[in-house]
Amino acid sequence: MSCSIYIHIPFCSRKCSYCDFNSYDNPEISPLEYVDLLLGEISATAAGFALQPAATLYFGGGTPSLLPPAQIARLIAAVRQSCGLVDAAEVTLEANPGTITLESLQGYLAAGVNRLSIGVQSLDDAELRLLGRIHSADAARAAFALARTAGFRNIGIDLMHSLPGQSSAAWQTTLREAIAMRPEHISAYGLTAEEGTPFAAMVARGDMLLPEEDLAVAMFELTAELLQQAGYDHYEIANFALPGLRSRHNQVYWRREAYLGFGAGAHSFSRAAGYGVRWENPAKLAEYAAVIMAGRGIDKAAPISRREAMAEFFFLGLRLTAGVDPGRFSEEFGVAAEAAFPGVIERQIERGLMVLEGGMLRLTSHGLLLANRVMQEFV
Numbered sequence: 001m002s003c004s005i006y007i008h009i010p011f012c013s014r015k016c017s018y019c020d021f022n023s024y025d026n027p028e029i030s031p032l033e034y035v036d037l038l039l040g041e042i043s044a045t046a047a048g049f050a051l052q053p054a055a056t057l058y059f060g061g062g063t064p065s066l067l068p069p070a071q072i073a074r075l076i077a078a079v080r081q082s083c084g085l086v087d088a089a090e091v092t093l094e095a096n097p098g099t100i101t102l103e104s105l106q107g108y109l110a111a112g113v114n115r116l117s118i119g120v121q122s123l124d125d126a127e128l129r130l131l132g133r134i135h136s137a138d139a140a141r142a143a144f145a146l147a148r149t150a151g152f153r154n155i156g157i158d159l160m161h162s163l164p165g166q167s168s169a170a171w172q173t174t175l176r177e178a179i180a181m182r183p184e185h186i187s188a189y190g191l192t193a194e195e196g197t198p199f200a201a202m203v204a205r206g207d208m209l210l211p212e213e214d215l216a217v218a219m220f221e222l223t224a225e226l227l228q229q230a231g232y233d234h235y236e237i238a239n240f241a242l243p244g245l246r247s248r249h250n251q252v253y254w255r256r257e258a259y260l261g262f263g264a265g266a267h268s269f270s271r272a273a274g275y276g277v278r279w280e281n282p283a284k285l286a287e288y289a290a291v292i293m294a295g296r297g298i299d300k301a302a303p304i305s306r307r308e309a310m311a312e313f314f315f316l317g318l319r320l321t322a323g324v325d326p327g328r329f330s331e332e333f334g335v336a337a338e339a340a341f342p343g344v345i346e347r348q349i350e351r352g353l354m355v356l357e358g359g360m361l362r363l364t365s366h367g368l369l370l371a372n373r374v375m376q377e378f379v
């Protein structure tokens, strides 16, 4: 099986107020114990598959840059040995500006990381404080400069817009400065209030107000316009890349290609049987540790039904601005897309949300704004 590899590092110095990712700022097991568990999981899981070398490896979190380079090197070596990695593999590490030094960045590069994804989020100190980030705007600027000095030639930065109280002009200031830094990749997400987070509680109490939909839409449009003017290819709803520098790993998810996820709460997807199988590791560290130490392996494996796979084809594939190929849908499912979703595609086209162009069905710019509502139609 050909697949990509994801490794979850669930540690953070402090939880950001808006974050619902599986991460812990006061974990019951140490990072070094966790790396040992990961090494056990990687070798035991890989032995159960006939794997072709992976083309992408992604360290996500949490905050992977809390792990010292020597630990990242151990994990890359384990993946190389148990799963295989092609020579030109894309190896990405998510880094928080508050956790890195020139020395650690040089160490990651020497360990085999060749792509850095820096969680900048904003270049405004007041906004960073509001988000509960551990770093300042200057620390984010310094992190980017250090990454270049260390030798990284493929750097992505993550930004957030539609923050409480944020004006379009304030977002434009952050975005323009980010563009001037000339990272190879920019992800720009609108902030949402995720259930169970302190931020969502503040929004529910009325202590914080998210921007009105019109303003959020204006920020999304401004983002696409400025980044495209600056030469970035808008290839996914919230993702932009200089030519040839899209995230190879993230495209795997949107194209429904196989991936193995290691670590607490990590998800995996195999295309080996039927319409595919998904499974996830226990999210809580103690439960994850117990499962790995007992060698119990895969938890909650769930075969995907034909109907679910058809829906995924659209709601994942339509995230890509290139859209989806209805011919490939027919080949995979033995039925035309229009017949599988009677009236749905025609309705989206009539509303100006989708278009059939060059044999591909894709969201229009208006459809990208309303992507969640369009995707719902396929579920």
Ligand code: SF4
Pocket: 011, 012, 014, 015, 016, 019, 020, 021, 023, 061, 062, 063, 096, 119
């Ligand atoms: S650094 Fe990232 S993963 Fe950690 S709490 Fe903040 S947003 Fe969540």
